[in-house]
Amino acid sequence: MTTTLENRQFRLAARPVGMSQASDWQQTVETVRELADGDILVQTLYLSLDPAMRGWMNDAKSYIRPVAIGEVMRAGGVGVVLASRSAKFAVGEHVSGGLGVQQYWIGQAEDKAAAFYKIDPELAPLPTWLNTLGMPGMTAYFGLTEVGQPRAGETVVVSGAAGAVGQTVGQLARLLGCRAVGIAGGAAKCDFVVKELGFDACIDYKQASVRDGLKEHCPQGVDVYFDNVGGDILDTVLTRINRKARIVICGAISQYNNTSQVQGPANYLSLLVNRARMEGMVVFDYADRYPVAMAALGKWLQEGKIKSREDVVRGLENFPQALSMLFEGKNFGKLVLQLS
């Protein structure tokens, strides 16, 4: 490098109790070092903000190790290669991977935790690579098809329907010949889900009883429930499931900031009565097959059969407040942070 680059970063300073707050973060500035052999330098353009990030901040056994105190906060993102001493990526190419909450990423091109891969900004706008063509899209695709296993004619219900994963789950369900019913908070989100994304119906849990909504909009009962929220909504859906229903446990955003015990589904014995199943999924298990899902989703995006919506917040400095939006239901679509 011939110029000196300053790299602003957000590091985990403390493990939050309940909702994360400003004091949980430490802002640091580092000078970007020289590249070693095999290294690349990537400039972060967009970061993905995800509910799962709240879990990574806890010191608990999970599907991925916790972020350490003092470590740059883990985040997926898309960026552009500014410098390269690797044959794998050339300067100017766009990549997606584990950039972290920072302006620049430097390290081995083959770094396993970062897991960079090239993306084509001509095929879809960069934020879409963090949405339908990124982890949320992969989660929707594999969670619905592999765990939910919907059959044409069945009814698929998804919570967080306007969110990153939910929007694709419902659209895929429609493409697979199912009735798609969303659950979302607020009239604007519900309108979008039905009018823009083409769901058959959407229940506004802030305005109406989810139980009544399910009765009205799922007259044949619920065959697949894709759960992103947990809590009372999961419990209510459990009262409306059909025999042999499949409940995909993808997340439980209503519970991630709990300071007391997680609310377990009191109606879980509906699984017994209905010979139904509740199954957890983690998208990383399907990594070998991401290319298949990306090809399919990319084609449907190009053809206009699937739409994506991102909610873009600008400025690295706004990371903490932007993250909080997720848990307050304030984002409308996949939440991404654009770095200036």
Next chain:
Amino acid sequence: MTTTLENRQFRLAARPVGMSQASDWQQTVETVRELADGDILVQTLYLSLDPAMRGWMNDAKSYIRPVAIGEVMRAGGVGVVLASRSAKFAVGEHVSGGLGVQQYWIGQAEDKAAAFYKIDPELAPLPTWLNTLGMPGMTAYFGLTEVGQPRAGETVVVSGAAGAVGQTVGQLARLLGCRAVGIAGGAAKCDFVVKELGFDACIDYKQASVRDGLKEHCPQGVDVYFDNVGGDILDTVLTRINRKARIVICGAISQYNNTSQVQGPANYLSLLVNRARMEGMVVFDYADRYPVAMAALGKWLQEGKIKSREDVVRGLENFPQALSMLFEGKNFGKLVLQLS
């Protein structure tokens, strides 16, 4: 009929709140009528007392219709044919089916609710036809093999291990090459489960921490958990499950007498972290294949590879108190009521 038979019966008088009590029952005596064409008269010899009976007393949608107020309480049992005007069953033959809590059953031999089938008292003692060769055995066999799907070398944990279903689940798991760990209440039951039934270990939940017991006795984690109890034990097992674990929801005896809400599994997000599943089962779904399971279990019983233990209470008049034993953990083995 040339003699007059008096038939003593227990009818549901009130829907219990919490634990059932004497006032929930009405004792009636009826004179047995003459047989019509196609009828049989069966004398009840043993009745099966099951946790599920508590659920049948509630006026709630379930896998089977509730027992109506004033109706003879539903119960499976074995009996002997005293009179027959059907070609299907001859006098002196032993049958198993829905006799109800009464001394005599009269009706069409083909009655669908009763669903009588012949049993061979030479193959196994009559109470065993209500245990290993009856619904508990069928539940254990299909719940474990079809829903739990254990593979040799895996660890199978079962609660209610000395009970009707649990005893067979653990023994089957051993026959399938698995490590079998029981959870039961009291040293006597645990001794029996290990020394008589051959489980690898048994955790006495009344004496020790289930969490510590699972750590000690399931060093490789839990691959299959066959749940008969629900409540805290289900929650604790959820903290010890392996990736892709299967939890069979067969029952939740700890919750059946709740007057408040059922305790949902607060640790259900372990399903997500571990890509595990929780699935309900109802034995009736496998009715077409009962003969297969009966043949296999019958052979293993004859060979001494599977043992059965029944807890026999005598006297129809003791039905209410005997039923309560189930929920107090007082029965030791499959609970049956012998009619004098």
